[in-house]
Amino acid sequence: MPLVSRYEITVEWGDCDPAGIVYYPAYFRWFDQATYRLFLAAGLKRDDVSSGQWKEGTPLVGAECAFRRPSQHGEKLSIESRVEKFGRSSFIIRHVFRDGTGAVAAEGTETRIWARKDGDARSLRAIALPDDVKHRLGG
Amino acid sequence: MPLVSRYEITVEWGDCDPAGIVYYPAYFRWFDQATYRLFLAAGLKRDDVSSGQWKEGTPLVGAECAFRRPSQHGEKLSIESRVEKFGRSSFIIRHVFRDGTGAVAAEGTETRIWARKDGDARSLRAIALPDDVKHRLGG
Amino acid sequence: MPLVSRYEITVEWGDCDPAGIVYYPAYFRWFDQATYRLFLAAGLKRDDVSSGQWKEGTPLVGAECAFRRPSQHGEKLSIESRVEKFGRSSFIIRHVFRDGTGAVAAEGTETRIWARKDGDARSLRAIALPDDVKHRLGG
Amino acid sequence: MPLVSRYEITVEWGDCDPAGIVYYPAYFRWFDQATYRLFLAAGLKRDDVSSGQWKEGTPLVGAECAFRRPSQHGEKLSIESRVEKFGRSSFIIRHVFRDGTGAVAAEGTETRIWARKDGDARSLRAIALPDDVKHRLGG
Numbered sequence: 138m139p140l141v142s143r144y145e146i147t148v149e150w151g152d153c154d155p156a157g158i159v160y161y162p163a164y165f166r167w168f169d170q171a172t173y174r175l176f177l178a179a180g181l182k183r184d185d186v187s188s189g190q191w192k193e194g195t196p197l198v199g200a201e202c203a204f205r206r207p208s209q210h211g212e213k214l215s216i217e218s219r220v221e222k223f224g225r226s227s228f229i230i231r232h233v234f235r236d237g238t239g240a241v242a243a244e245g246t247e248t249r250i251w252a253r254k255d256g257d258a259r260s261l262r263a264i265a266l267p268d269d270v271k272h273r274l275g276g
Numbered sequence: 277m278p279l280v281s282r283y284e285i286t287v288e289w290g291d292c293d294p295a296g297i298v299y300y301p302a303y304f305r306w307f308d309q310a311t312y313r314l315f316l317a318a319g320l321k322r323d324d325v326s327s328g329q330w331k332e333g334t335p336l337v338g339a340e341c342a343f344r345r346p347s348q349h350g351e352k353l354s355i356e357s358r359v360e361k362f363g364r365s366s367f368i369i370r371h372v373f374r375d376g377t378g379a380v381a382a383e384g385t386e387t388r389i390w391a392r393k394d395g396d397a398r399s400l401r402a403i404a405l406p407d408d409v410k411h412r413l414g415g
Numbered sequence: 416m417p418l419v420s421r422y423e424i425t426v427e428w429g430d431c432d433p434a435g436i437v438y439y440p441a442y443f444r445w446f447d448q449a450t451y452r453l454f455l456a457a458g459l460k461r462d463d464v465s466s467g468q469w470k471e472g473t474p475l476v477g478a479e480c481a482f483r484r485p486s487q488h489g490e491k492l493s494i495e496s497r498v499e500k501f502g503r504s505s506f507i508i509r510h511v512f513r514d515g516t517g518a519v520a521a522e523g524t525e526t527r528i529w530a531r532k533d534g535d536a537r538s539l540r541a542i543a544l545p546d547d548v549k550h551r552l553g554g
Numbered sequence: 555m556p557l558v559s560r561y562e563i564t565v566e567w568g569d570c571d572p573a574g575i576v577y578y579p580a581y582f583r584w585f586d587q588a589t590y591r592l593f594l595a596a597g598l599k600r601d602d603v604s605s606g607q608w609k610e611g612t613p614l615v616g617a618e619c620a621f622r623r624p625s626q627h628g629e630k631l632s633i634e635s636r637v638e639k640f641g642r643s644s645f646i647i648r649h650v651f652r653d654g655t656g657a658v659a660a661e662g663t664e665t666r667i668w669a670r671k672d673g674d675a676r677s678l679r680a681i682a683l684p685d686d687v688k689h690r691l692g693g
Contacts, residue, residue: 149444149447149448149451150447150448150451150461150462150571150572150577151444151447151448151571151577151579153464153571153572154567154568154570154571154572155323155325155330155567155570155571155572155573155574155626155627156323156330156333156335156393156572157330157393157396157397157464157467157468157469157572158335158397158400160308160567160568161304161308161336161339162301162302162304162305162308162568163301165300165301165304166301166427166429169299169300169301169427169428169429170427170428170429173427173428182489183428184294184295184428184488186294186431186435186487186488186674187487187674188673188674189435189671189672189673189674189675189677190435190607190608191294191295191296191435194295196295196297196343196346197300197343198342198343199340199341199342199343200300200340200341200343201338201339201340201341202338202339202340203337203338204335204336204337204338204339206397206398207335207397207398207400208397209396209397209464209465209572210462210464210572211460254295254296254606255606256605256606257296257348257603257604257605257606258296258297258345258346258347258348258606259345259346260606261297261346288583288586288587288590289432289433289438289586289587289590289600289601290432290438290440290583290586290587292432292433292603293428293429293431293432293433294428294431294432294433294434294435294487294488295433296433296603296606296607296608299428299429301429305566305568308566308567308568309566309567309568312566312567321628322567323567323627325535325570325574325626325627326535326626327534327535328532328533328534328535328536328538328574329468329469329574330468330574348433348603348604349433349601349603350599393467394467395466395467396464396465396466396467397467399467433601433603433608434601434608434611434613434671435608435671435674435675436613436675436678438586439582439586439614439617440579440580440582440583440586441579443578443579443582444579447577447578447579462572462573464572469572469573469574472573474573474575474578474621474624475578475621476620476621477618477619477620477621478578478618478619478621479616479617479618479619480616480617480618481615481616482613482614482615482616482617484675484676485613485675485676485678486675487674487675532573532574535574535626536574536575536623536624536625536626537623537624539575539624
């Protein structure tokens, strides 16, 4: 059974564009924030930087989102997140956004890998998803 | 033949995260900027706000991106954009990012509709893509 | 007595830069969000867009911030906000950020005007701050 | 004589808010980008991350901006940047934005320090501005 986390955001003034609705890259920022909450709910610290330097974490290899209903400034959206598939190094997180009426405002997925970096961006490489991480996320 | 536009961006310090690579929502900002350039190349003004108010434009119904190679601060990426499919109201724009080595750094699509809004966000509705717009974009 | 509001934010992964600390424009986004909460606490809706179009609101004429202590991903910051000066059309809001130790992480001000817009950006003009707004904010 | 650099930006759709004008934290992103260009013009690489890890760079201790004229989507702004004061570790960069009419759209300063970090955010500390950096920037 996958672990499910819930996270609520407010659509801020600066999240919206001149059409008066959410500027769509904001949904992907919320995806990333929601995945962080999913890890916290699992008792994990995603992309630990407490040493001051990032060595290991969860970069993206893909992301997609369907935008169902436009939202505007001041609305609250609740996001439900869970891992829907585990690979050797990769895992897919599904995020579903609902607005105040309960309607789905947006939904999509992030495909992440577990990765390590020893030098610059070019040195980033996939490693096996740790068993403990997989287990805590419900895999 | 679809119209093809090219747009170059620099990966800015603020586009990158503590892992030292592009924070992925930035690619979707660049998608949006690249679509704007595609419209300019077609002699069109996307999402006109010169009246001070937005009435008609091109909101998203979907977006997806595959991240092939991480990029870091100071790199230049070139983006090639074209419409790859036209529907009645919707159209799909493909964006391909290449880094300085010519390798594909990221690629994906935006699915947009032609839409009008007469009141709040709830009033947004799809309308037919104007013939002139379709023609200028190569459809 | 000025009305004082409190707002808590989490430093998100995407708020930080490759130095592993908050990318400074984020503080100004939090300023703007905190001012919105101050208005909500006063029973006011700042920059109403429920009609679908913005006509009147509170654009900035100045902003400044002193950054006292760097913060990193996962930290919670509490922001205390109040109007510290009222003019005819303008007003100055002071924001003080404290981290988990109680230390001031950042502090600064926004100078806003009450304004109306009838056409494009050039038509924006200052108008007198409504008495009710001033009264509710403690002026 | 201070070195002066010029940098041109386009006001993007996503830089603007529901009032149809620039969302003000964007000016501070442009400040940061303009300072990066000033360093490039001086033959310097600010905040080098080519090793994959940030050790030394130029964090902010203060920033302020006066917003003179609102700008909207599609406008081009030119930014002129120079160091206006050098301290032992700190230096103040002035940025002036002009719109297409030549009018000042915004102007302000960043106060930065030269700093090093050996561990987490708390370990960040000011060090003396290298002579070569000061010299190249015109100090």
